[in-house]
Structures are given as structure tokens and as C-alpha cells.
Amino acid sequence: MKIEKMLLFLLLVFLPAVPIETEVVRNWSDCPGFFVNQKPPEISNILVGGNILNQTRYKFICQTFGNMTRFLTLYDTKNKIPVFSAYRFTGAQPGRPTGDIWKIEPQLQKSDTPKNQATNSDYSNDQGYQRGHLYPNSHAPDWDAKLSTFTLTNAVPQVGTFNGGKWAQVEKRTKCYMENNCINASGKIEAFVVTGAEPGNERLNNKINITSKMWSAFCCHNSREGVWYSKAYWGDNVPNSNWRESSYKEMKTKFGIKIFPVNFCFSSSSCLDWREIGGRTHVLVSAEFTHESSRWIHKFKGFCHVGLCWFWKVTAQKLDPLEGESSVRGADYISSLKRQTHELLLGHSRLKT
Structure with missing residues (x-):
């Protein structure tokens, strides 16, 4: 128990903050509200029945900013990239924060070479990779929520032309679709989104795993029409790559993931x-x-x-x-x-x- 607490402490020490009050939690249920019917994804050999199989390597992180939990991340401390980030889409505010906002909070940074996550210096060498959001700031409902997305535990090394090109198209496409189709019983925009990364075989600066593929899916109910809507996309993290719309059967076969383990999201x-x-x-x-x-x-x-x-x-x-x-x-x-x-x-x- 002491060793486990120490590992949690070390991860907390090396989490970025801008100033983001991130919190490592043992169970996803400690950070509720980001999954359809409160059911997290099923990921082969990682997350089964809502339980992390390797509690030392994988951690749930409540991504908090301004005393409010904004989204949930499942983080891989070995590859130093997130497995996925899950969030509720409730509409988006235009604009993007600028400046040096991918910072690590000085009072939390006890070492110049943290072992559990990426740092800004890992992206400093120009190798054509960018810090690619899983929860994109373009999907955030307000300015504080936008700022909360600029944490390195919500980013993976993405090829620049893919991040700003075809994958950006996926983010715009899903945003437009959710704004027009995902209307809850209160007449408000609401959709549940999970975006993840498939680890690759190479590392950036011999440290951060370079993602081989990105995937994203959303599920929502349109109360006006009385139907459930759902979509899934994925793309290769390589130059000139395109995105693909996918079925849930293909996502489970290709990635070993059951993103929404409920029946109605297939409707x-x-x-x-x-x-x-x-x-x-x-x-x-x-x-x-x-x-x-x-x-x-x-x-x-x-x-x-x-x-x-x-x-x-x-x-x-x-x-x-x-x-x-x-x-x-x-x-x-x-x-x-x-x-x-x-x-x-x-x-x-x-x-x-």
C-alpha cells in the first residue's frame, strides 16, 4: 500500500499544470459524468469491467481547472501518452488560447527529468511532431475549459500535417454534427465523446511513444427525433494521412476497444x-x-x-x-x-x- 501511494504521489508530482489541479484517482467513478450511462470503454488488456488491469502503469486522471472537473483521462505512464480522454460536448466557444500555455507548474515540478510523463522539452526538437490534443480545445464550452485541455497528459506526438490537416477535419466534422444532432431532453447540446491513441513502435527523443493511430467516437440522443446518434473515426498518424469513418464492429476488431458498452449507441x-x-x-x-x-x-x-x-x-x-x-x-x-x-x-x- 505504501508503494502504491508513493507511485500515485510521484505521478502527481510530475503532472503539468497551467494551473490545472489534476487529480489521480483509483477508479473512474471518482470522476463521474463523462461516459454514456456511466459505462467506461472496454479496452483489451487495459480496462475491463471498469477496472484497470495494471494499476501501476495506467492511471485515471480527473482533469480539473478552476475548481471544476473538465474531463477524464486514462494515462499510460510507460508510454507517457494518454490512452484516451473522455468528455461531454455541450457546445463550443470560438477562439484558441495563445502564448506559452503548455507549462508544468513549477511548485509541482520537483525534477528536470520527470519519469512518468512528457514535458515541453520533449517536443522542443523539430522533428515534425506537434502536441496533439485528444480533447480538443475547439470542442470546449468556455475559456477555462479550453485552457484545461492544454495539459501534456491530454496530448500525444502527432505529425504536424495530420494534426492540423485531416484530424482537424474530424474535429470540425464531429463538432458540427453534434451541434446539430445532439439535443438532450432539456433542449441543450449534449454528447459523450471518447478520443484515444494507439501506441506505435517509435519514441520521440527516446522518451514519448509516438502514436501510430488516432481514434474518436461520440454517442448522443436527439430528444427532438427520439433517436440515438453515434459516429466513430480513426486515422494513421503519418504525413498525408486521411481519416476513415468506422463501424463499432471494426473499431473493436482493429483496436480491441468497445468504446460505448451500451446497446443504444449502435442505433x-x-x-x-x-x-x-x-x-x-x-x-x-x-x-x-x-x-x-x-x-x-x-x-x-x-x-x-x-x-x-x-x-x-x-x-x-x-x-x-x-x-x-x-x-x-x-x-x-x-x-x-x-x-x-x-x-x-x-x-x-x-x-x-
Whole structure:
């Protein structure tokens, strides 16, 4: 017990602060509110049934700023990178903090060469890597929450062109999607997000594990439509890499992760992609949902012009069922998707005029 307490103390000593009052906790339940139905991810050989299998190597960190817990991180002290960060998305404030904000609090830093986590000096040599957020400041609801994301326990070495390019697109895409689709019973924006990193085989400055892949997923309920929305993405941490939208079955197979261990997060998801052609707002709608124990993808095309929208079905593809998926009424879901798309496109058209 004394050894375990000492290890926790050492990790606390070497945590960054800006000034972030981080707290290492034994159980995720000591830092509640960041998982759907209070159920953390299942990660093979790391986190099973809500329990860390190797308590010495992996630590839960309550990321706190301004006397408020902002998000939760599962941290790997051996690789010196987070396994994942989990947070509630409730809308985002524009802007980004500037200046030297990736600091380690001097009174907590007892050594120039901390052993349990990364430091700013580890990123000082220009090797094309940046401090890439897991919980991005662009998803934070206020300025204090933005500042709280600039802790090195929430960052991994990301290739600069990937961090500021394709992965930034994922962050923007999910932000836009959640703002328009994730509305709770109180009429407020609310989504549960988990973003993680897959360790690689190389180290930055012979210290920090260089992430091989990034992954992210969210789940939320749209009380206006009475459906659950969910999406998952991943990408290789290499130059000129692109992101991929993924199913939960693929995420479990590829990464050994069950991000949301609940049935309803498999229910449905949809995607809108619009472009301007000849003065008209054209849209491609891709809707994925579960119906009669099978997954389907329905695609529509359409356009809006002078306040009116038209849609027609392009394809309907039946996919393999996913274990634990629940059913939704396909016709009702497509109908609600059309209404929602119509509203979004009308709003988009009005912004242009």
C-alpha cells in the first residue's frame, strides 16, 4: 500500500499544470459524468469491467481547472501518452488560447527529468511532431475549459500535417454534427465523446511513444427525433494521412476497444455533405440505422433552392448485423432525417442570401 501511494504521489508530482489541479484517482467513478450511462470503454488488456488491469502503469486522471472537473483521462505512464480522454460536448466557444500555455507548474515540478510523463522539452526538437490534443480545445464550452485541455497528459506526438490537416477535419466534422444532432431532453447540446491513441513502435527523443493511430467516437440522443446518434473515426498518424469513418464492429476488431458498452449507441447515424452547384445547394445524405436485426445504409440525393428542397433515394444497402444492436423504425428515421436535412439546408441557404 505504501508503494502504491508513493507511485500515485510521484505521478502527481510530475503532472503539468497551467494551473490545472489534476487529480489521480483509483477508479473512474471518482470522476463521474463523462461516459454514456456511466459505462467506461472496454479496452483489451487495459480496462475491463471498469477496472484497470495494471494499476501501476495506467492511471485515471480527473482533469480539473478552476475548481471544476473538465474531463477524464486514462494515462499510460510507460508510454507517457494518454490512452484516451473522455468528455461531454455541450457546445463550443470560438477562439484558441495563445502564448506559452503548455507549462508544468513549477511548485509541482520537483525534477528536470520527470519519469512518468512528457514535458515541453520533449517536443522542443523539430522533428515534425506537434502536441496533439485528444480533447480538443475547439470542442470546449468556455475559456477555462479550453485552457484545461492544454495539459501534456491530454496530448500525444502527432505529425504536424495530420494534426492540423485531416484530424482537424474530424474535429470540425464531429463538432458540427453534434451541434446539430445532439439535443438532450432539456433542449441543450449534449454528447459523450471518447478520443484515444494507439501506441506505435517509435519514441520521440527516446522518451514519448509516438502514436501510430488516432481514434474518436461520440454517442448522443436527439430528444427532438427520439433517436440515438453515434459516429466513430480513426486515422494513421503519418504525413498525408486521411481519416476513415468506422463501424463499432471494426473499431473493436482493429483496436480491441468497445468504446460505448451500451446497446443504444449502435442505433443510428447519418451524414450530410453539401456543395454549391449552379447556385443550388446540393446535398448527399447517407443514413445508417438498424432495422429488423440488420444494419442498412440508405443514401439520398437532393437539392434546395429558393426555400424548397427535393430528395430522391439512390441506394439501399444491407449490412451484416452488429452484436447487441437495438432496432429503430427505419421509415420514421428516414422521415426525420429528411426533415432535419431540410432545416439545415434552408438555414445554409439563408446564410448565403
